[in-house]
Amino acid sequence: MTGLNTIGRSLLRDDANIPVKYSQVSRQATSAGHVLRILRSIKPGLVLSWLVMGVVVFWALFPQWFTSYSATVGVARQQLRAPSADHWLGTDALGRDLLARIIYGAGNSLSGALVAVGVGLMVGTTLGIVAGSARGRIDGAIMRGVDVLLSIPQLLLSLSIVILLGFGIVNAAIAVGITSIASFARLARSEVVRVRASDYVEAAFGSGGTFSRVLLRHILPNSLTSVIAFAALQLGWAILTISTLGFLGYGAPPPTPEWGLLIAEGRNYLARAWWLTTIPGIVVILVVLSANRISQSFGKAKA
Structure with a gap:
């Protein structure tokens, strides 16, 4: 038992x-x-886009980590060398390492694009918020000015402004930023008008909320998401436009490494040294596509 x-x-x-x-x-x-x-x-395309932008940011911040060559001083008897173990992306007509020039050029191109986006974002968003909030004659006056800016081709306007300001990467960035003010202003105004007409904003006004309080607590936080996504898209566009100005000779002066200038310097040697134009062009394309992909992810997250 x-x-x-x-x-x-x-x-x-x-x-x-x-x-x-x-x-x-x-x-x-x-x-x-x-x-x-x-x-x-996890979307591989989005991960790759963030990886590309991360590499470019590190290039801009810490270029000496990625290359031991100078971006402005060439090596004797190393002119127009094809990609090899010593020079991974080859050399230019003055014997300068192309990879070093691309890496150091990231700082100029990226900083110029950030300045351009910053100018457009701050000025354009402010104008759009004022127009969407004030309405009436103020709205009409601001938006008529925006329509005038939008009626001028952006590249032509950028060239006109940079000619007035003078050549250089900073002036080119400011010129590109001024041309993007109209786009930011129109988007910010439309978002403010949309959010202001929503029920919860009307309820906030009905409960005794002041205009400034409702604007800061409800309208702006719910209006700026699309503007931020658009800023990411404009970053790629700014890099492309600044590179275009550099290619035309209105950007950074030689021997400053800048992506558009690198493409322009290599066009005379396209038959002998294809890498001088092809590789910097591929870098510009990858960065622009990555910025666009990241901007699309912000837009989908908002939706």
């Missing part, structure tokens, strides 16, 4: 452990499913 009681208690202990073991297996299955859902939600 004692033996039977011992076997019974053992079976009861095993039965009591079954729910514990089942719950552990269930938690493990839930965790595995959660990890699987995260992996499925």
